[in-house]
Amino acid sequence: MAPVPLARRTGSGAPDDSTPLLSLRGAAVSYGERTVWQGLDLDVRSGEFLAVLGPNGSGKTSLVRALLGRQPLSAGTLTVLGRPAGRSGRHIGYIPQQAALSAQAMLRARDLVRFGMDGHRFGPRPRSGAIRRRVDDILASVGASSYADVPLGMLSGGERQRVRIGQALATDPRILLCDEPLLSLDLNHQRAVTELVDARRRSHGTGVVFVTHEINPVLGLVDRVLYLARGGHRIGTPEEVLSSESLSELYGTQVDVLRVRGRVLVVGAPDEIAPPHHDPAHDPAHEAAASPTIDGVRP
Numbered sequence: 297m298a299p300v301p302l303a304r305r306t307g308s309g310a311p312d313d314s315t316p317l318l319s320l321r322g323a324a325v326s327y328g329e330r331t332v333w334q335g336l337d338l339d340v341r342s343g344e345f346l347a348v349l350g351p352n353g354s355g356k357t358s359l360v361r362a363l364l365g366r367q368p369l370s371a372g373t374l375t376v377l378g379r380p381a382g383r384s385g386r387h388i389g390y391i392p393q394q395a396a397l398s399a400q401a402m403l404r405a406r407d408l409v410r411f412g413m414d415g416h417r418f419g420p421r422p423r424s425g426a427i428r429r430r431v432d433d434i435l436a437s438v439g440a441s442s443y444a445d446v447p448l449g450m451l452s453g454g455e456r457q458r459v460r461i462g463q464a465l466a467t468d469p470r471i472l473l474c475d476e477p478l479l480s481l482d483l484n485h486q487r488a489v490t491e492l493v494d495a496r497r498r499s500h501g502t503g504v505v506f507v508t509h510e511i512n513p514v515l516g517l518v519d520r521v522l523y524l525a526r527g528g529h530r531i532g533t534p535e536e537v538l539s540s541e542s543l544s545e546l547y548g549t550q551v552d553v554l555r556v557r558g559r560v561l562v563v564g565a566p567d568e569i570a571p572p573h574h575d576p577a578h579d580p581a582h583e584a585a586a587s588p589t590i591d592g593v594r595p
């Protein structure tokens with residue numbers, strides 16, 4: 297696919313482009329009586345980098361599941377490339393959290409990328425030589441060629457995450473949905489993963505939805521932030537959303553946002569309170585979540 301330049305930016309930091317890749321209108325997710333978030337109006341445009349932040353239990357994973365078509369909205373609409381969303385399809389490349397490997401440990405890196413291609417394929421299969429070349433190209437694009445034939449169980453967390461990015465890119469998606477892809481990676485691997493995602497959006501105009509507890513590794517890349525907390529949300533540029541005023545209003549209590557040496561520190565943000573009847577064992581992805589802070593400091 298020919299490189300697409302980054303969309304022009306408006307004064308608000310959002311790209312100036314026509315059809316949104318993703319569009320939520322009046323969207324809500326509820327589990328039984330409990331509404332996790334509601335009234336969400338959000339467009340993600342070509343080349344945009346949207347960071348999704350919020351404490352544990354604020355509904356980030358629920359948003360990811362909704363965008364993937366695995367969680368029905370309880371209100372509102374979701375369109376992908378202007379059409380009502382079905383089960384996500386090939387337009388959304390999904391990069392998961394580091395997960396337990398058990399079922400995949402014996403697969404080679406190239407098998408995972410190949411599965412990424414096959415997972416959405418309904419028509420006639422391309423010839424195996426063509427598939428192999430495509431898998432090789434993808435692995436090269438994420439810097440994983442040298443371990444293409446190594447079982448995943450023998451790779452480091454950072455190497456595996458490169459392969460998962462390759463798997464997510466296998467369908468040449470218009471949107472990359474990244475669910476805490478930096479968890480348990482060291483700083484060098486965090487940088488490598490964010491650079492790969494950023495390179496893809498710059499070369500192809502891919503929209504990025506990047507769920508993270510930790511804004512600082514991606515702060516320089518982010519166009520807009522969606523911050524979920526306490527059933528409410530804020531959307532805007534990092535400067536607009538990550539301010540003491542905006543977060544204090546969202547949390548309903550005094551929260552201080554400090555900027556120190558180019559890093560954002562959030563001080564005093566309360567933990568999200570999960571409903572007492574909820575059993576966290578329902579969802580392994582939820583269990584895998586890390587600390588609820590954004591470089592935060594508890595009161």
Ligand SMILES: Nc1ncnc2c1ncn2[C@@H]1O[C@H](COP(=O)(O)OP(=O)(O)OP(=O)(O)O)[C@@H](O)[C@H]1O
Pocket residue numbers: 327332350351352353354355356357358359569570571574576578579581582585586
């Ligand atoms: N399938 C489910 N059934 C009932 N409640 C659920 C279900 N999935 C999530 N919840 C609840 O909905 C709320 C939001 O959960 P979600 O996993 O989306 O939050 P999160 O922001 O991703 O949290 P974390 O940062 O801990 O991963 C939580 O209170 C959670 O316990």
